[in-house]
Amino acid sequence: MKVLILGVNGFIGSHLSEAILREKDWDVYGLDIGFDKLGNIIDDPRFHFVEGDITINKEWIEYNIKKCDVVFPLVAIATPATYVKNPLKVFHLDFEANLEVIKSAVKYNTRVIFPSTSEVYGMCTDEVFDEDKSNFILGPINKQRWIYSCCKQLLDRVLWAYGFEKNFNFSTFRPYNWLGPKLDSISTTKEGSSRVVTQFIGSILRDEPIKLVNGGHQKRCFLYIDDGIDCLLRIIENKGGVCDKEIINIGNPDNNITIKELAAKIKRIFEQHPLVKSKIVQKKVKIENVSQEKFYGEGYQDVTFRVPSIKKAKALLGWTPKYGTDSALSKTIDYYIKEYVEDKKRCGKDLR
Numbered sequence: 001m002k003v004l005i006l007g008v009n010g011f012i013g014s015h016l017s018e019a020i021l022r023e024k025d026w027d028v029y030g031l032d033i034g035f036d037k038l039g040n041i042i043d044d045p046r047f048h049f050v051e052g053d054i055t056i057n058k059e060w061i062e063y064n065i066k067k068c069d070v071v072f073p074l075v076a077i078a079t080p081a082t083y084v085k086n087p088l089k090v091f092h093l094d095f096e097a098n099l100e101v102i103k104s105a106v107k108y109n110t111r112v113i114f115p116s117t118s119e120v121y122g123m124c125t126d127e128v129f130d131e132d133k134s135n136f137i138l139g140p141i142n143k144q145r146w147i148y149s150c151c152k153q154l155l156d157r158v159l160w161a162y163g164f165e166k167n168f169n170f171s172t173f174r175p176y177n178w179l180g181p182k183l184d185s186i187s188t189t190k191e192g193s194s195r196v197v198t199q200f201i202g203s204i205l206r207d208e209p210i211k212l213v214n215g216g217h218q219k220r221c222f223l224y225i226d227d228g229i230d231c232l233l234r235i236i237e238n239k240g241g242v243c244d245k246e247i248i249n250i251g252n253p254d255n256n257i258t259i260k261e262l263a264a265k266i267k268r269i270f271e272q273h274p275l276v277k278s279k280i281v282q283k284k285v286k287i288e289n290v291s292q293e294k295f296y297g298e299g300y301q302d303v304t305f306r307v308p309s310i311k312k313a314k315a316l317l318g319w320t321p322k323y324g325t326d327s328a329l330s331k332t333i334d335y336y337i338k339e340y341v342e343d344k345k346r347c348g349k350d351l352r
């Protein structure tokens with residue numbers, strides 16, 4: 001099997017590549033503008049990497065789409081602060097660039113495994129979000145936060161239409177707040193520019209307070225990256241064609257907590273880390289409230305709760321998530337504290 005991953009150096013792409021090379025005999029063809037998250041796999045003979053941009057290296061992409069069995073178009077901006085500040089950037093990359101990839105895959109009949117998002121459900125009021133039954137509820141146009149959701153939704157619909165009219169084969173997956181090592185870069189993180197878990201860990205390490213938007217009463221279900229990758233490997237394998245033209249939620253409904261609870265857990269786990277307890281890393285964790293207008297600006301609207309139905313993933317793939325919130329956070333915090341220490345050592349700075 002030949003798997004093409006566009007955006008291979010991203011959070012999902014890098015973990016997926018590692019897992020494929022470790023657990024399968026497949027080849028990975030990967031493109032990205034960077035390679036800092038790839039570590040040793042870059043030297044693996046089954047890993048074929050090209051440094052490049054999906055908006056520029058179009059011939060390489062077309063050639064590899066033709067050659068490969070499956071393509072993951074993972075290049076996208078996926079941070080809410082960017083949806084608010086640069087909605088057109090999100091449109092050009094997340095929608096336009098990926099539409100070209102999808103059209104090329106249709107041309108060569110290469111299966112697409114498309115990263116949709118739990119954001120497509122928007123402010124849906126269903127207790128659990130069902131891939132084939134729930135309605136999508138988005139805010140008005142002047143709340144540009146929804147451009148990401150809307151771009152992904154339209155690509156979901158385009159793929160569905162190619163399946164419906166041209167019998168094109170795709171599988172769409174919807175991640176629900178995945179977390180883990182390499183989620184976002186802490187050293188380059190500015191307020192509001194990364195996802196909540198890395199935002200909080202980064203704030204602690206930069207001696208800034210953790211900020212709870214609107215008091216942090218909103219809830220999310222957090223899924224550890226290894227659980228997500230386990231599910232994706234099953235989707236690629238697609239035994240008996242079970243995932244043909246299917247849309248699949250990938251999340252952990254048992255890890256449903258408020259953002260305030262998340263902050264408290266991160267504080268507790270951080271303070272119990274051996275490098276913190278032994279005072280090698282010295283940080284004081286402070287938690288503050290902030291209004292959404294102050295944190296994100298006027299174009300933001302929040303999602304109060306977001307719980308996946310994972311009945312389909314269970315039924316089709318026999319998949320169930322294994323990691324609870326505490327173990328997922330412990331692994332992630334451990335990674336970032338160690339990265340912080342290494343970084344400081346490299347720069348010859350002290351650890352306070």
Ligand code: UDP
Pocket residue numbers: 079080119177192194195196197199200211212213214216218220259302303
């Ligand atoms: N959030 C927060 N403080 C931060 C970053 C995010 O309170 O520093 C909140 C945000 O308003 C949202 C939730 O945490 O309700 C999850 O945010 P994230 O950026 O991870 O993405 P989302 O789940 O909204 O797509």
